[in-house]
Amino acid sequence: MSHFLSPVESTTIPILEKVVGFAQSRHTVLVGNLANSDTPGYQVRDLSRDTFQERLRELIETKNTPYASSAQRVDNYDSAMKEVKDSMKSILYHDKSDVGVEQQVLEISKNQTLHNMAIAIMQNQFQLLNVAISERI
Amino acid sequence: MLTAMDISTSGLIAQRTRLDTIASNIANMSTLRDENGEAQPYQSRHVIFQTTEDIGTSYGAVGVKVASVELDENEPIYRWQPNHPLAIKAGEKKGYVAYPNINLNQEFVDALNATRSYEANIGAIEISKDMGNQTLRIIA
Numbered sequence: 001m002s003h004f005l006s007p008v009e010s011t012t013i014p015i016l017e018k019v020v021g022f023a024q025s026r027h028t029v030l031v032g033n034l035a036n037s038d039t040p041g042y043q044v045r046d047l048s049r050d051t052f053q054e055r056l057r058e059l060i061e062t063k064n065t066p067y068a069s070s071a072q073r074v075d076n077y078d079s080a081m082k083e084v085k086d087s088m089k090s091i092l093y094h095d096k097s098d099v100g101v102e103q104q105v106l107e108i109s110k111n112q113t114l115h116n117m118a119i120a121i122m123q124n125q126f127q128l129l130n131v132a133i134s135e136r137i
Numbered sequence: 138m139l140t141a142m143d144i145s146t147s148g149l150i151a152q153r154t155r156l157d158t159i160a161s162n163i164a165n166m167s168t169l170r171d172e173n174g175e176a177q178p179y180q181s182r183h184v185i186f187q188t189t190e191d192i193g194t195s196y197g198a199v200g201v202k203v204a205s206v207e208l209d210e211n212e213p214i215y216r217w218q219p220n221h222p223l224a225i226k227a228g229e230k231k232g233y234v235a236y237p238n239i240n241l242n243q244e245f246v247d248a249l250n251a252t253r254s255y256e257a258n259i260g261a262i263e264i265s266k267d268m269g270n271q272t273l274r275i276i277a
Contacts, residue, residue: 020272025196027268028141031261032198035148037254038155039186045197101257112264119271126275 007129015060016122022052023115030108037101044104138269140194145265147192147200148258151184154203155251158182159244166239169223176223179237181209181244214238 008014026047036042161182168179185204192200218224219232 024138024141024268024272025194025198027138027265028144028194029196029198031141031265032144032193032200034257034261035144035151035201036186036188036199037148037257038152038250039188039201042188045199047196101254105257105260108261108264112268115268116271119275122275 011125013122013125016118019118020115023111026111030104033104138265141265142262143192144200145258145262149255151186151201151203152251152255155184158184159248162239162244166237178213178235181239182206211238
């Protein structure tokens, strides 16, 4: 009955990986906004954080379902990310107006913090795994 | 991360091109002949940017490129210099010399704007580098 979980899957590393991936993708889009800050008629682009977090929540719930097989889980991972991508394409700010450089820089900075936080937690988890494997503190 | 740096670099190149045209406009503010030696007052140049999918990602990030460099078609400034070798010989402007009509205020404000945008892109590259380094530290 006990469901086998690989050491990595029993941690939050797979979820943190998604967060890091999303932060990097979003960073690329935000940097594009900055590069196009003097392009006439350019509309600010962004990836939806809400959509991503919604997908991530669904993903975590599926993951915690005991009977979900490993393959199913991988499937869900991919579909979750794909839907985020689809929703990204058409996302523009609702008022279709340009947003100032300051706001973009702020968003980039916040995104960077999220990214580095996820990586710090991931490092910590790897250290714990290391301790468990070596049976030494 | 590498695409992010490419996009920022495209921004740097675009802003530098803009600064090049501004430098050209200021340097040629008294130029009376064109590159073929014909008597033609210098016309100021202005860059137009456009987004480019060549540098970008499938989820909507785009780079920037210079779409065109447009010549400013505004009237030259006429100065009364009847003994000047390039003075207009006939017509109602007889005795006047046509000088480039360059708005220095506009050029300098444009230059400031371009410099700030350049700095913003440099800052973005620094952040991209930091995020890349952090990612590499996972396995360290």
